[in-house]
Amino acid sequence: xxxxxxxxxxxxxxxxxxxxxxxxxxxxxxxxxxxxxxxxxxxxxxxxxxxxxxxxxxxxxxxxxxxxxxxxxxxxxxxxxxxxxxxxxxxxxxxxxxxxxxxxxxxxxxxxxxxxxxxxxxxxxxxxxxxxxxxxxxxxxxxxxxxxxxxxxxxxxxxxxxxxxxxxxxxxxxxxxxxxxxxxxxxxxxxxxxxxxxxxxxxxxxxxxxxxxxxxxxxxxxxxxxxxxxxxxxxxxxxxxxxxxxxxxxxxxxxxxxxxxxxxxxxxxxxxxxxxxxxxxxxxxxxxxxxxxxxxxxxxxxxxxxxxxxxxxxxxxxxxxxxxxxxxxxxxxxxxxxxxxxxxxxxxxxxxxxxxxxxxxxxxxxxxxxxxxxxxxxxxxxxxxxxxxxxxxxxxxxxxxxxxxxxxxxxxxxxxxxxxxxxxxxxxxxxxxxxxxxxxxxxxxxxxxxxxxxxxxxxxxxxxxxxxxxxxxxxxxxxxxxxxxxxxxxxxxxxxxxxxxxxx
Numbered sequence: 001x002x003x004x005x006x007x008x009x010x011x012x013x014x015x016x017x018x019x020x021x022x023x024x025x026x027x028x029x030x031x032x033x034x035x036x037x038x039x040x041x042x043x044x045x046x047x048x049x050x051x052x053x054x055x056x057x058x059x060x061x062x063x064x065x066x067x068x069x070x071x072x073x074x075x076x077x078x079x080x081x082x083x084x085x086x087x088x089x090x091x092x093x094x095x096x097x098x099x100x101x102x103x104x105x106x107x108x109x110x111x112x113x114x115x116x117x118x119x120x121x122x123x124x125x126x127x128x129x130x131x132x133x134x135x136x137x138x139x140x141x142x143x144x145x146x147x148x149x150x151x152x153x154x155x156x157x158x159x160x161x162x163x164x165x166x167x168x169x170x171x172x173x174x175x176x177x178x179x180x181x182x183x184x185x186x187x188x189x190x191x192x193x194x195x196x197x198x199x200x201x202x203x204x205x206x207x208x209x210x211x212x213x214x215x216x217x218x219x220x221x222x223x224x225x226x227x228x229x230x231x232x233x234x235x236x237x238x239x240x241x242x243x244x245x246x247x248x249x250x251x252x253x254x255x256x257x258x259x260x261x262x263x264x265x266x267x268x269x270x271x272x273x274x275x276x277x278x279x280x281x282x283x284x285x286x287x288x289x290x291x292x293x294x295x296x297x298x299x300x301x302x303x304x305x306x307x308x309x310x311x312x313x314x315x316x317x318x319x320x321x322x323x324x325x326x327x328x329x330x331x332x333x334x335x336x337x338x339x340x341x342x343x344x345x346x347x348x349x350x351x352x353x354x355x356x357x358x359x360x361x362x363x364x365x366x367x368x369x370x371x372x373x374x375x376x377x378x379x380x381x382x383x384x385x386x387x388x389x390x391x392x393x394x395x396x397x398x399x400x401x402x403x404x405x406x407x408x409x410x411x412x413x414x415x416x417x418x419x420x421x422x423x424x425x426x427x428x429x430x431x432x433x434x435x436x437x438x439x440x441x442x443x444x445x446x447x448x449x450x451x452x453x454x455x456x457x458x459x460x461x462x463x464x465x466x467x468x469x470x471x472x473x474x475x476x477x478x479x480x481x482x483x484x485x486x487x488x489x490x491x492x493x494x495x496x497x498x499x500x501x502x503x504x
Contacts, residue, residue, distance in 0.1 A: 020499050022207045025222040025234035026214040029192060033185055034174030035167055036155035037116040047192060049490025052155035052176035055082055055101060056148050058489040062312045062410030064148050068096050068156055077143040082136040088177055088201045094158040096177040098136040102128045103159035121150035143442040145449060149409035179204050179495035204495040226477060233478035236354055239299030245477050254301050255474045255487055257407055260308045262466035264402035266427040274343050281464035283333035285323035287371045288364055294470050297359045301473040307457050308404025308415040310471050315412030315453025320461050330371045342372025348397040349377060350385040392425015402466060407489050412453050419465045428465040
């Protein structure tokens, strides 16, 4: 099994007077371009995290570090005080101060902003007050112990420019306080251009220009671009190409992410579905040979899991093991539940996230067929899957691909809420979990809260709201001239990366 490492953030020294361009091959541009409120930036949509800042940012070990806010404290169970970074400005000259933070939070807590994904992170906010230019007071409707974590996802925008432009126009020409300024999304040229923001509180250490070549949807196309010196770095390459790329002199690394791949097993919307029975859901978990998927199809770049978290996430339960591959146990549970003759499922799965997606889904369908469960696989493109995720309208799909995501702020609560009645358009609902979820959100005792989350995760393992599969891993390949690759929760941290002076 290949060694799987979590690429940590690191601070790099700059070489004064040395300017360089980094060329990156990506499968896509950010969904919604510069709109930061309807999706979370990931390695596949990396630009926004370099342009925009939140009040806080997730650190390398999952801790929440200062960004536009340099400190914060809960002044009561219902109030938080944030101290803003003195002198921080947006690239258009507006101050990134308490008034800017208030304007952003006010926008997201208005009624018509409820449709945005990030608005849910602020659902407990009652009021925001500016005490002075560098002091923000947030009053809550009910206690929220992880508000500083949630705010790492809420990008602060320049209030005057945003009011003039509106979100749609802003998405085309985003303005932020981050390390880079957007010059061009590359709709015509195919190259998104980022240039150094010299007024940022976190200016680039060395790389002052980034060219993101996108969309290069096929991994082979991305590798060809790397081999032909059109790009310096790319990601999501096929595991079948890893040995060959290393033999050709390229540098490869594997980043384990906090996104857990699964197949959702809904208990909402169809009272006659076999999935209403916990024994059926557990049987489907026993039926899938996850070791074949992780060790062979995914080349040992990840591992089977039985929960929606990785070890660095708050709430990860070390006592939970993956469901073992046990088709006999699966058949026995199906028979016990009254489905000894099997049944059929229509599965909608999102394709294009990784080169191995198709092979994984085919293996899963074959395994389920061996215990009498037929699977009709139907592919969804990304935008259609996202629409269904937000609306909760899955049509005639019985099951669908779904992720447990702790990437956002290395905390299991976000993933737990996705597989609960809390999610708008919920697909799985266990009402008995709601008091436990609410209690964990309101618990300011760190150790006590983590134990609550571990207990919830153990219960969800047994409830089997999904077929638990594996944490996503991302294979990154680059030329030796890229000396440091730095990855954060929002994607590549270009400002902390480093290249040699004139390539190899």
